[in-house]
Amino acid sequence: MSRLVLAIDTATPAVTAGVVRMHNGPDAGVEVLDEQVTVDPRAHAERLTPNIVAALWEARVGPGELDAVVVGCGPGPFTGLRVGMATAAAFGHALAVPVRGVCSLDAIAAGSVGEVLVVTDARRREVYWARYRDGKRIDGPAVNVAADVPAGARAVAGSREHAALFGLQMLPAEYPTAAGLVAAVDDWVGEPEPLVPLYLRRPDAKPQAVPR
Numbered sequence: 001m002s003r004l005v006l007a008i009d010t011a012t013p014a015v016t017a018g019v020v021r022m023h024n025g026p027d028a029g030v031e032v033l034d035e036q037v038t039v040d041p042r043a044h045a046e047r048l049t050p051n052i053v054a055a056l057w058e059a060r061v062g063p064g065e066l067d068a069v070v071v072g073c074g075p076g077p078f079t080g081l082r083v084g085m086a087t088a089a090a091f092g093h094a095l096a097v098p099v100r101g102v103c104s105l106d107a108i109a110a111g112s113v114g115e116v117l118v119v120t121d122a123r124r125r126e127v128y129w130a131r132y133r134d135g136k137r138i139d140g141p142a143v144n145v146a147a148d149v150p151a152g153a154r155a156v157a158g159s160r161e162h163a164a165l166f167g168l169q170m171l172p173a174e175y176p177t178a179a180g181l182v183a184a185v186d187d188w189v190g191e192p193e194p195l196v197p198l199y200l201r202r203p204d205a206k207p208q209a210v211p212r
Helices: 044-059 078-095 104-109 160-166 178-183
Strands: 002-009 014-023 029-039 068-072 099-102 115-123 126-133 136-144 155-158
Touching: 002 044, 002 078, 002 178, 014 044, 014 178, 029 044, 029 178, 044 078, 068 078, 068 178, 078 099, 099 104, 104 115, 104 126, 104 136, 104 155, 104 178, 115 160, 155 160
Parallel strands: 002 068, 068 099, 115 155
Antiparallel strands: 002 014, 014 029, 115 126, 126 136
16 A cells, blocks of 8 residues: 655745655555756746656656645745645645645754754845754744754754854755655644645735825
């Protein structure tokens, strides 16, 4: 018995789409059939659908064969998150399959050992961050300037530019992966929670005042 999952994330500059087969029973495990990643902070809307189509094609999986969709819900910028989550919701609705949202930082931390800090670019000279112990989140997610992020981790993962600010051992994981997104799901059996974006602060864009 296995489950085919489409994994999507647009919370970072990486536009990620992958097809994962989850094996149950004695051969339990995760098999990434294909993963398409484009690193471009300005191309979420342009690249996500082509990456999904390419991943399905390379994996030799038809959309109707999918059993679930997993999407990273941030933290991340307003526009990027909206693209990924709206696309995931549309696929789930069209295919009548559950859509499960996960913290994108959890996907970066998946499989890590010991106490690890994960950071991504929050702009405004700030970082999104969370701390993990053996891949399980113990603090965060939150947004702060680097100097205000609590200390205590042995290593750091995530955005290379921002990870370098902490003087810790840098782990290879930089962006959410298809395998990491799937690993971040806590419950595959229950009814999925509504998708809630982790903006952690108000978007940069503000509505114009309505003239009286």
